[in-house]
Amino acid sequence: MVKLDFHPAGRHFLQIPGPSPVPDRILRAMSYPTIDHRGPEFAELGLKVLDGIKQVFKTKHPVVIYPASGTGAWEAALCNTLSAGDSVLMFETGHFATLWKKMAESLGLKPEFIGLPGVEGWRQGLKPEMIEARLREDSHHSIKAVCVVHNETSTGVTSDIAAVRKAIDAAGHPALLLVDTISGLASADYRHDEWGVDVTISGSQKGLMLPPGISFNAVSPKAIEASKNAGLPRSFWAWDEIIEMNKTGYWPYTPSTNLLYGLSEALDMILGEGLDNVFARHNRLAEACRIAVNAWGLQIQCADPSVYSPVLTGVMTPDGVDADQVRKIIYERFDMSLGTGLGKMKGRMFRIGHLGDCNDLTLMATLTGCEMGLKMAGIKLKASGVVAAMDFLGSQDVPLRRS
């Protein structure tokens, strides 16, 4: 038997940048009995979530929901719009951009990976001017898509997607714009239509506060047009049949009914609080977190303040200190999970998630666990980050919003 109730007294602090803690309200909604996905009640649920999720993506066009993790939605975006051998331009913002590039290769695409060199590149946002310059060179338009990550979860950097759109337009290039905001959606400002994105990819287990298991493609009319001639094989991921059946609130195959109950509840919470209020809450908590890291005298992974992530903060440990050892102490002593360093940053940083169902006291407890753990790991801290963050949060009169 798998032991699932291994947690000691109190609640576990799941402060990784996804999956994020699932609010009780959503867990309760998910515990309703599973219904007939071809029955009369289902259509009401289907139509509600399909409409609500469009508001979160800020699109008037279809959003496809898959019973899959975010990786599946990546694959769906590529195989619905592209053909074998197509060149795609990708930007190396971090580990997730790198994984997406690997997927493009394994699907038979030709990714060209540009970015700033070395570890320093993983401390910056993507550079639209580099994308523009590369597209200008591509006078025969052999590049079919530009693929970028909005919120790079491995580093804590949120890039400017509107600027990428501008860069593509400035180069007069017809490439599609595909954007991964798996960890950005419902935490960081995002505007699918206004920013001219062709396919936006997202997932359930980050800002949407759901368990892992469903993921999304928001698709523009241009992306749908491209899908008519796209040659990569697809069946499960094919948009056309799903979009057609979604018009009546149904899916061609069995959707994740109980996760859709959860999505319905999450939409009530997020749209009830108001997207702008949700973003302001995330920005404020992220700022408090960075104030703490700065007070400790530690480096924030993101080196450019204009692209700090509202979702998570990457904290670099001093030279010679294994960040995973710090994480281990905090996990074993305080029952808190922090994100590990991924790819090039393995052992050199840990990630504090402050997304989704998070408030002032959630963050303060998280920072307290970090501060105690850092000290236990023998790291000399300049000052108390907890006190600094508390002073910042406590000095602001921010009303609690109930949805």
Ligand SMILES: *Cc1c(COP(=O)(O)O)cnc(C)c1O
């Ligand atoms: C979490 C994440 C993924 C991977 O999603 P899965 O649900 O684990 O498949 C991809 N990209 C980004 C930016 C992510 O944060």
